[in-house]
Amino acid sequence: MPQPNLLNRRQALLAGGVAATAVVGSRALQAAANDRLRVAFIGVGGRGGSNLAAITSSGQVDVVAVCDVDSRATDRMAERHPKAQRFQDFRKLYDAVGNQIDAAVVSTTEHTHAYATMPALLLGKHVYCEKPLAYNVAETRRVTEAAAEAGVVTQMGTQIHAGNNYHRVVELIQSGAIGDVSEAHVWVSRAWGLQSKEDAAKHKDRLFIDARPTEAMTPPDYFDWDLWLGPAPNRPYNSAYFPGPNWYRWWDFGNGTMSDLGSHWNDLPYWALKLDAPKTIEAFGLPPHPEIAPASMTAVYEYGARGDMPPVQLSWYQGTDKPELWKQKAIPQWGSGVLFVGSKGMLLSDYGKHVLLPEANFTDFQPPAPFVPDSPGHHQEWLNACLGEGQTASPFSYAGPLTEANHLGNVAYRVGKKISWDPKRMECPGVPEANPFLRREPREGWSLG
Structure with missing residues (x-):
C-alpha cells in the first residue's frame, strides 16, 4: 500500500495556521524560556543511539519520540526513555507528534536523510542530521535551501569539526x-x-561482492524492509545490505x-x-x-x-x-x-x-x-543554539556545499x-x-x- 506522499503533506504539516518562520520564532522562544528542548530521534541504533546519548547527556532534552525501522532499537531506547512514543515510520512520527517537538535528530541511513529531514524543516523545527547531509546533489541542495527558508538551527554530524x-x-x-x-x-x-x-x-x-545478490531472504521479524528501502528502488531483502x-x-x-x-x-x-x-x-x-x-x-x-x-x-x-x-x-x-x-x-x-x-x-x-572560538562540543553547540545561545559550526549552509x-x-x-x-x-x-x-x-x- 503506498505511503502518504510528502508533497501532499506539506500543506498538512503547515496547516496549524502559522508560517514556518513564525513557528521557528515561537518554538525557539519557548524552548529558551523553558531551558529544555523537546526532540524526536529518527534512527536510534548504532550512530543514532550515540547521538541520542550525547544530546540527552546535558539534561536539557525531553525525548518525545524515537523511531527506527529496527524495532529492537526503539525498544532499547524506550526502556531508557519510557515517556517517548515509539515509531517505525518517521512520516507517521511527524503526523503524530510534529506539533509537540522543537527539533529532530536524523541518524537514518544515507538514502533517507533528506526524506527524514525535510518534514522537520517544513514544520520549522531545528535539525541535527548525520553526514552526509543527503544521498545526492539534488537532495542536498533541496535540504540546504529548505533550511535557509525555515531559518532554523541546523548541524550536520561532522563531530571532528568541533x-x-x-x-x-x-x-x-x-x-x-x-x-x-x-x-x-x-x-x-x-x-x-x-x-x-x-x-x-x-x-x-x-x-567482497561483485554482483547484486540473487537470493531473496526473509527479513527478520523486527525489521521493516520496505520502510528501510524508503525512496530507493525496490529490491528483495538480503543480508548483504542490512545490518x-x-x-x-x-x-x-x-x-x-x-x-x-x-x-x-x-x-x-x-x-x-x-x-x-x-x-x-x-x-x-x-x-x-x-x-x-x-x-x-x-x-x-x-x-x-x-x-x-x-x-x-x-x-x-x-x-x-x-x-x-x-x-x-x-x-x-x-x-x-x-x-x-x-x-x-x-x-x-x-x-x-x-x-x-x-x-x-x-x-x-x-x-x-x-x-x-572553542566549541563546547559538537552536539552541545547545536543544543545551545537551539536554546538561543550561540551558533553551530557545521550548519546546512556550510555542510550542504561540502x-x-x-x-x-x-x-x-x-x-x-x-x-x-x-x-x-x-x-x-x-x-x-x-x-x-x-x-x-x-x-x-x-x-x-
Whole structure:
C-alpha cells in the first residue's frame, strides 16, 4: 500500500495556521524560556543511539519520540526513555507528534536523510542530521535551501569539526603560515567496497561482492524492509545490505567512502581554504561498477580563486591510493591525513594532531593568536543554539556545499571522464550521462515535497 506522499503533506504539516518562520520564532522562544528542548530521534541504533546519548547527556532534552525501522532499537531506547512514543515510520512520527517537538535528530541511513529531514524543516523545527547531509546533489541542495527558508538551527554530524586541532589548522592556513596554498591532498585508508580480487584476497575480513545478490531472504521479524528501502528502488531483502555498514557500499543506498569519510576529512581543507563549488572534477580507479562503490579511487578537484586565496587543486585518495609525496616518503607515513602545500612550506594534519613541514624550517615559528572560538562540543553547540545561545559550526549552509562537492567526486568517477560543474544550473555541461548520478526519482509514495 503506498505511503502518504510528502508533497501532499506539506500543506498538512503547515496547516496549524502559522508560517514556518513564525513557528521557528515561537518554538525557539519557548524552548529558551523553558531551558529544555523537546526532540524526536529518527534512527536510534548504532550512530543514532550515540547521538541520542550525547544530546540527552546535558539534561536539557525531553525525548518525545524515537523511531527506527529496527524495532529492537526503539525498544532499547524506550526502556531508557519510557515517556517517548515509539515509531517505525518517521512520516507517521511527524503526523503524530510534529506539533509537540522543537527539533529532530536524523541518524537514518544515507538514502533517507533528506526524506527524514525535510518534514522537520517544513514544520520549522531545528535539525541535527548525520553526514552526509543527503544521498545526492539534488537532495542536498533541496535540504540546504529548505533550511535557509525555515531559518532554523541546523548541524550536520561532522563531530571532528568541533575539535581544537581542526581549529588550529584553520588558523594556521588562513593566517598564511605556509603561504599561498596551491595544493591540498586528503587520503583515508578505509577500503570498503568493490576491490580488485587481489586486494580482496589480502583483506578477507572485508566484504567482497561483485554482483547484486540473487537470493531473496526473509527479513527478520523486527525489521521493516520496505520502510528501510524508503525512496530507493525496490529490491528483495538480503543480508548483504542490512545490518550496516554493508548498505553504504551499494550505490542505491549510499556512496561509499567518499560521501562518508569525505564529510570528515574534506571538511578541513574545505573550511581552511574557504572552498565553494569546484570548477572541474576528474576521478581515477577501477572501472566503475553499476552496483557497488569502489574501495580505492582518486578524485581531483580544481577550485578557482576565493578572495585573496589563489586557485587550488584538491586531491582525494581512498583505500590503497595515496599522494605521490606519501609514496616517495617525503612526508610522514600517516595512514590517513590532510596535506596542505603552500609557497612557504607544508602542513600535515589528521583528526587530532598537525605538524608544519619541513619541521626544521619552523623551529622558531610562533602560531597566530587563536581566532576560531572553542566549541563546547559538537552536539552541545547545536543544543545551545537551539536554546538561543550561540551558533553551530557545521550548519546546512556550510555542510550542504561540502556534501555536494563530495558527491561530485563520485559523479566524475561513475561517468569516467573529467566534468565541469555549473552550480547554478546544477548540471555538468556537455555530460548528460551525469544526470542520473546527480538526482533520481524516488520510489512511489515518497517525495521531498
